[in-house]
Amino acid sequence: MRYMMNAMRMNLRRAAQYRASFLMQICSQIVMTGGDLWAMLMLLERYGRMGHWEGREILFFFGAMHLVFSVTEMINRGLGHFGSSIRSGAFDTMLTRPRRLLTQVLLSELDPRRVGTMAVGITAMAVATALIGIEWTVWKVLLLLWSMTATVCLMLGLFLLEAVICFFSVQSIEMVNILTYGGRQTCQYPVDLYPDFIRILFTYVVPVALCLQYPVSRVLGRPMAAGIPDGLLWLCPLAGPGFLALMTLFWCFGVRRYRSTGS
Amino acid sequence: MRYRAYTTAFRVEARQQTRYRGAAMGGIVTQVFFGLILVALYDTLSGGTDEGFRRTATYVWLQQIFFRAYFNLDSELNDQVMTGNVAYSMLRPVDLHSWWFWRAMAQKIITIAMRILPMLLLQLLLPERWRLLPPADIPAFVQFAFSLLIGFMIICQINLICSAISMRTLDNKGITAMINLLMMILAGNIIPLTLVPDRLQTLIRLQPFAQLLDAPIRMYQGMASPGEWLAAAALQLGWLVLLWGLCRWMWSRNLLRIEVQGG
Numbered sequence: 001m002r003y004m005m006n007a008m009r010m011n012l013r014r015a016a017q018y019r020a021s022f023l024m025q026i027c028s029q030i031v032m033t034g035g036d037l038w039a040m041l042m043l044l045e046r047y048g049r050m051g052h053w054e055g056r057e058i059l060f061f062f063g064a065m066h067l068v069f070s071v072t073e074m075i076n077r078g079l080g081h082f083g084s085s086i087r088s089g090a091f092d093t094m095l096t097r098p099r100r101l102l103t104q105v106l107l108s109e110l111d112p113r114r115v116g117t118m119a120v121g122i123t124a125m126a127v128a129t130a131l132i133g134i135e136w137t138v139w140k141v142l143l144l145l146w147s148m149t150a151t152v153c154l155m156l157g158l159f160l161l162e163a164v165i166c167f168f169s170v171q172s173i174e175m176v177n178i179l180t181y182g183g184r185q186t187c188q189y190p191v192d193l194y195p196d197f198i199r200i201l202f203t204y205v206v207p208v209a210l211c212l213q214y215p216v217s218r219v220l221g222r223p224m225a226a227g228i229p230d231g232l233l234w235l236c237p238l239a240g241p242g243f244l245a246l247m248t249l250f251w252c253f254g255v256r257r258y259r260s261t262g263s
Numbered sequence: 264m265r266y267r268a269y270t271t272a273f274r275v276e277a278r279q280q281t282r283y284r285g286a287a288m289g290g291i292v293t294q295v296f297f298g299l300i301l302v303a304l305y306d307t308l309s310g311g312t313d314e315g316f317r318r319t320a321t322y323v324w325l326q327q328i329f330f331r332a333y334f335n336l337d338s339e340l341n342d343q344v345m346t347g348n349v350a351y352s353m354l355r356p357v358d359l360h361s362w363w364f365w366r367a368m369a370q371k372i373i374t375i376a377m378r379i380l381p382m383l384l385l386q387l388l389l390p391e392r393w394r395l396l397p398p399a400d401i402p403a404f405v406q407f408a409f410s411l412l413i414g415f416m417i418i419c420q421i422n423l424i425c426s427a428i429s430m431r432t433l434d435n436k437g438i439t440a441m442i443n444l445l446m447m448i449l450a451g452n453i454i455p456l457t458l459v460p461d462r463l464q465t466l467i468r469l470q471p472f473a474q475l476l477d478a479p480i481r482m483y484q485g486m487a488s489p490g491e492w493l494a495a496a497a498l499q500l501g502w503l504v505l506l507w508g509l510c511r512w513m514w515s516r517n518l519l520r521i522e523v524q525g526g
Contacts, residue, residue, distance in 0.1 A: 028440040035444060039454035046458055047308045175289045178296045186300050193307045198300065 012112050022113065029116040033066055036188060037120065051193045056131035057220055058189060063124030064216050065188045068148050070117035072155035102251065132220065140219045143234065147215035150237030154211050155180065157244035160251055167254040183208045190217070192224050207239040268357045269365040276369035287377050290331070294378075295385045298327040302393045305458075317396055318484055322455040324395040325480045328382045329375055332415055333446055333475070335422035335439075336370040337363070341429065349430070353518065360423065360514040367419040399485025406492055407483040413499050414475045420506040421446065421475075427513040451477040471506065474499045 040062055044055040053061075134140070162176040183206055191199050191209035203209040210228075214236050217224045228236060302320045309316040335341075340363055343349040352359060386394055398404040425439040432438065447453055449472035456477045459467050467473060478499050486492040 024438060024441065028444055031441060031444045031448075035448035035453050038448060042454055042459050043308060045460050047310075051307055175292055177293050182293075182296055182300065185297060189304065194300070194303050195306075198303055 025113045026116040029070075029113055030120060033070075033117045033120040036066070037062070037124065040188070050189065053190055053193075053222075056128050057222065059124050060128035060132065060220060061190050061213065061216060062188045063121045063126075063128060064144075064148065064212060065121075065184060067118055067121030067125065068151045068212060069155060069184045070114040070121060071148075072152050072159070074111050074114035074118070075152075076156055076159045102248070134219065134221075143215050144219050146234070147212055147237045150240030151208065151211040152240070153244040154206075154208065154240035155183070157240070157247040158183065158206065160244070160247040164247070164250050164254040167258050179206050187213065190224065207236075207243065211237045211240040269361050272362055273365040273369040276366045277373045287374075288381070291378055291381050291385065294327045294330055295382060298323050298386070299389065299393070302389075306393065317392075319455055319458065320393055321396045321484065322451070322457055322480055324382075324386055325483065326452050326455070326476060328379060329411070329476055330452065331374050331378065332371045332418055333450070333452070334443065335367070335425060336374060337367055337422075340426050359518065360511050363423060363426070364419055367422060368415060371415050371419065396484075398483050403482060403485045406486070406496070407479050410479040410482050410496065410499060411476075413503055414479050417471070417499070417503050417506055418475050420503070420510045424506070424510050424513060427510065427517050430517050446472055446475070449473065450475045451480070457481075468495075469498070471502045474502045 040058065043050070044058065049055060050058050158176075158180045162180065165176060183202060186194065186198065186202055187208045191202050191213055194202075199209070209224075214224055214228050215233055218230075218233055301323045305319050305323070306316060309319065340349075343352060352362075355362070383395070398407060421442065425442055428438050449467075449470060450456075451473070456467050456473060468477070478495055482492065482495065486495065
């Protein structure tokens with residue numbers, strides 16, 4: 001934990017060295033999410049509603065997904081560059097340090113720039129809440145927090161999977177982006193808008209929807225199509241931490257058979 | 264004689280690019296997947312209006328096929344700017360702007376040429392409703408090809424403008440990222456510009472980023488009249504001349520007062 005605070009301070013200080021560039025990058029993060037937001041608003045203006053969802057409900061799903069994803073990205077930047085840190089040998093340096101490996105990789109590049117996208121996500125959710133007039137109860141708040149935390153775990157697991165693949169093939173493989181960035185792209189809208197095979201892929205194989213959207217739909221008081229029994233709703237997000245645990249095992253396996261690239 | 268240098272730059276670069284055939288494959292699958300998600304979503308949203316949906320699907324696929332063309336693929340220029348090696352390039356008895364321009368064109372054309380066939384084949388695996396439609400007629404295809412070439416030229420100028428800016432600021436992340444994102448949004452990659460509400464259509468078609476791929480795609484789908492085509496082509500050429508001029512001016516100003524870093 002102390003190590004974590006330390007790493008966070010270092011990263012902030014590093015970013016502050018190039019202040020103009022830092023602000024510029026925050027702005028471009030916002031523009032990126034803003035682009036998705038713009039696309040959503042254009043679609044809503046043209047079609048009025050999406051499937052059985054109203055615009056303000058779509059906005060809530062959108063905000064939740066982007067908030068979760070930006071929190072994940074803030075933590076996991078080190079994993080994103082994992083391929084190059086293997087190639088440059090930076091990973092070998094970490095192996096010699098007396099700290100837990102995964103902690104080091106995750107925190108080596110804690111990325112404060114994501115606050116911009118986080119703000120967009122939170123704003124979207126707040127506006128949607130006001131428009132829908134959600135009546136918050138303790139249970140709803142807890143369910144939402146639990147499901148968002150679980151989804152962050154799930155996304156971390158996906159990025160971890162991507163990193164482990166780097167152990168086996170030194171070139172990072174672009175196709176894993178299908179699961180991570182593809183997951184964000186797909187699940188910014190409720191997954192029941194898609195045909196069955198996409199819905200099943202992101203509900204049961206890569207359980208983004210299971211962790212995030214089913215609980216969120218409950219918070220909105222509107223069941224998803226092809227719903228899940230109420231009793232199971234609190235259990236669904238467990239898939240996230242479960243996935244992460246599985247990937248951590250896989251990671252340990254990868255580290256054990258890791259051979260340096262030399263240099 | 265003078266032009267020999269530029270055709271050589273083009274040829275050498277083109278041959279270089281064909282070496283990355285393997286790396287292209289992962290990107291192609293990812294691209295098709297992202298296209299599939301968008302097409303599936305628009306299918307649900309359009310709610311059974313067949314004609315409109317097929318046109319949107321075609322638009323999405325063309326955007327995905329030519330997606331790589333948006334980016335500055337020339338890492339060498341940025342490296343040279345960052346390391347100061349650009350000083351050596353300045354010793355060459357050629358016009359630097361034209362030199363880098365023809366290199367960039369070669370990279371784009373070859374990268375795209377390598378991707379067209381695999382992408383077309385992959386999307387043939389999808390249900391017929393989601394596939395790319397052929398061009399409206401033969402003249403439409405000729406118009407499209409011609410306009411696509413101009414579109415590529417404009418993208419090269421925009422990329423080179425980014426390089427010119429980063430030559431001054433020595434920061435290739437902030438502003439370049441911002442321009443790239445704006446390009447993605449306003450060029451029709453995030454959402455087809457044909458789906459933008461009708462009251463914004465004129466505005467959206469006049470702006471420079473619509474000249475990159477949006478204008479060619481609209482020609483592919485067939486223009487209402489020869490007059491409309493003429494207007495669209497003239498607009499595209501106008502922006503090309505304007506941006507070409509701006510880019511040349513920025514480059515020549517930069518080269519006059521460039522300060523090379525380091526030794």
